[in-house]
Amino acid sequence: MQSTISYLWHTDDLLGQGATASVYKARNKKSGEVVAVKVFNTASYMRPREVQVREFEVLRKLNHQNIIKLFAVEETGPGRQKVLVMEYCSSGSLLSVLESPEHAFGLPEDEFLVVLHCVVAGMNHLRENGIVHRDIKPGNIMRLVGEEGQSIYKLTDFGAARELDDDEKFVSVYGTEEYLHPDMYERAVLRKPQQKAFGVTVDLWSIGVTLYHAATGSLPFIPFGGPRRNKEIMYRITTEKPAGAIAGTQKRENGPLEWSYTLPITCQLSVGLQSQLVPILANILEVEQAKCWGFDQFFAETSDILQRVVVHVFSLSQAVLHHVYIHAHNTIAIFLEAVYEQTSVAPRHQEYLFEGHPCVLEPSLSAQHIAHTTASSPLTLFSMASETPKGLTFRDPALDIPKFVPKVDLQGDYNTAKGMLGAGYQSLRLARTLLDGQELMLRGLHWVVEVLQTTCRRTLEVTRMALLFLSSSLGTDSIRQIQCCLDKMYLIYKQFKKSRIRPGLGYNEEQIHKLDKVNFSHLAKRLLQVFQEERVQNYQAALVMHGQRMRMVHETRNHLRLVGCSVAACNTEAQGAQESLSKILDWLSHQLLQDMTKGVQTSPPPTDPYPNPEPTDLVLHMQELCKEMKVLALDLQDNNHVIERLSRVPTAPDV
Template identity: 75%
Template structure:
């Protein structure tokens, strides 16, 4: 045990160890509060005194939630050495988080954003106080879990820190070589004499390497054999890196250097976030200080990312979920352009559904009006793009193999790599399942919209037919005996023919709509079968990811007939099949067993060797571990990937049916609209004839006043006045018909507008 006046600790409770000090977990003697104490070794006292006290002075100057807190500077009882009493972070460092097999390919997007926010805020506080850290790395970023379970990251280890303004330089060398600026690396690691002075931007290089490590799970610059075994190539990679490149690697001994300008496909960050992050990495991982960004620009660009909101957009045709990062004050037009960059769907062709309802997005309004989305409840974008599905790297390609002999350290490293690939397979399996769910749900909603369109159009057609039939009856009653033959042809025969033609066209439209409804019903039944098959294949037995509450996606009310077609359960509620383990569960079960063996290997690697019996058990564990990994990857390929690819093919076929149905409905709508227009023309013609008859009646009255009354005929013929009354009745009927058809025409125009333009050059809905 060691102690100061107020704190005590045991030297076995080691939290970390560096070149000049060790950090232990300690307790307050009175309250029992856990703290961390930094105890300096003999080497540290060989440094100049101003260097020794620099860390005390820096920490006393700083006060920020993302900087480790200094509670006290006390002396140990015997040697009277100075120790730093600091805030204790029970969750370890960012490095320990990244070394966990779950994060072998980088942090999840939400956690990465927390790291970015905390590092940027902490570094901003350092620059406001004129401090350069000079040893930024994941091991010097501690993690604390807040009261609400959120991660809080804090910068620590200010042993190399010093006060330095933006325009000042320093010549002393500090840091960890993998995260060291190339100019400092040349002198500190390669021991090459050079007289370069360094500025505050050396911290930016270290931040760039750290952020890349957090995003991908690996370092950006990797020579063959590793950074510490091939130092000359390591220096070459960092100094010869082309502009815009963010990573470089040498795949084989004496092989060429390969450059990367994007984050690897195994990264868990969305393409939307990557597009914002990659330019920042490219500009702070710049060797020449004249080309490297300064802190002002770095803070501006990172703050721009952190101030954005994410809108989740699922491209139904492409079957891909996108994360679109925009500012809340941006307009819908800017959002649509961002969607265009990720999906290649032009803004004028973008149509959206949200929770089963059509969304009309006006380009000029604020994006704040877009509903709150999540990965499980995104905006659904539909277009005629070809389904491509999620692009991913097969985890089997990243699985290392055990060496035949017993090598505790090598076996541990191999087990860690295999376990990391297993966790990647589990994540991908869940993503593939979510993609299938979103495909089925989106198709269900689109069909409900089309069915509603069918009902609306059919109602318009039937109303039009009813009025046409009524008008034909009125027209027949207006044919008065004794009318001249030429007048009968103009008023009756021609009118009857035109109205009858319209009625026939509308009847065919009605039949087409009913056939379309039958086609949609058939597709709905297919979706029900797919849902049931998905339930059997994926299951929902005991997997926590599958037993989540259904997302708040409420489709529009449908008729009882449609509810029967679709079934009583929503698309996202999979049936539970007892006795049939899902692929997710099988993968998770394999991982649990592999994780147990991995922990045994982790303990064994710290031992100098194993006894005979322990060694035999170790060999059996290696065999079991390999068998479990093989089984896991087999389940992933056969039960997840192959079924997902099959679902993509089926989804593509269904989308083609949906496109054809949508286009057919639009053509029917155009036909109905044309019939309505024709009916209006008939009404106009009738009005013209009526005007001529009125004029003739006035002339006849004028002549009758001057002539003698005609003899009474045995069968009186209709007078012009009677004829005029009949024509007025017919005209009034046609006016009512034209008015109703005009209203119907507006409904059809809105429907056609909703359906889009299937005949355009792009073929988008």
């Protein structure tokens, strides 16, 4: 046990360890409050005194919810070692989150946005106080769970921090090599002498690598053999990176460098968010400080993302769910253009349903009038353009799954199990996404068919049956099977994780370990088999059927549109005919009255079929004709009413 005047901890409760200090979980002697204490070792006192006290001074200056709080500075007993008493974050670091097999391919979109918000807010507070951190990385971003279950991330470890204005430079080197700016990497890692001074933008490079890591689950710059084994190539990748590239890899020894300008397909971030994020990464992962963005532009662009709201749009024709990021103060016209950028459906061809009802979006109104959407309750976009649904694009998890080697290698077996488990979680995620997509297809189609139910009765019944089948236990059976395999794999993984720290295994334990490896591989194979044969194939078959049904709906809509046009034309012609007949009737009645009054023969209209009759006969004939014309006018009025009712039959709006 160790202690200060107010706090007590055990050396077994180690939270983290660095070159100059160790961090432990501790408690207040009086209140029992849990805190974190940073205890400095002998090496830390070898540094100049101004460096030793710099962290205390920096933390005392800072006060922000996204920066770890400093409660007190105390000393241990006889050794009189300095101890920083800080806020305790019970959920570990962002690095521990990313190292979980569940996040092998990066964070979900909602969690990534929380990380982005917290890092940007914390860094903004640092810059407001003229402080450069110099060691930004996932391991120095702690996670705390709030009262409502939300994640809160906090910047920590200010041992390398110092006060520095935007126009000032420094020459000392700190940081972790995978996250170091290339200029600092050259001197600190490659030990090459150079006279470069560094500015505050070195933090931006580290933030870029950290955000890429959080979005994808891996580092952006990876030489063959890994960053720590091939340092020269690591330096080449970061310094030779073309403008706009956000990642670089070397896939074989002495092989070429390959550049990426987009996030990998395995990333969980939507295309809508990626389109906002990638330009930011490209401009802060810029080796030339003159070309790199400054913090002002970085804060402006990231704040622009964080201030946007997301509208979920499911394109029924493409069978793809889109996340459209817009500002609440934007007009709906801007939203329609943003949808066009992601779907290629022109605004004039966009029609929407929401929860089964037509949703008319007036371009001049504010985007605040758009209904609140979620991934499971999106706006359904229906386009007039008929196209084959492309569906979700994804990478087969089988391509990313490693294999066990025959010999017993505790660390290697742990790494392989972790990789298999990560691919398994990716399979589960994709299976759920495919199932959700299949449900959105059927639900959206069901709603469209309901709108057109007078002429689509047969298609409506088919989709209703399919939707009921999908909602049954049969539709989710494959998900349960994948989850079951993952649960069994996780138990073996935990055993491997436990075994790796042991010096070795006994004979019986080794045999059990081998059997576990075989069983783990079988489970992984079964998991992928279920994913491929039941979920993916089912989804692909649903896409084909969905395409057939969509074509039927488009044909029906086009027929209805033609009928509507014909009804409107008939209505116009009928109104014109009625007006003409009324004029003729009025003229004939006028002529009849004149004849009866004057008692003389009048000239008949040009169309009169009875020329030159006697006046008495003419009067009788005109009376007869008047009666017939009145009957005809009444019939035409009735017909006109029927046509008007037909023209009011609801049809699906144009897309």
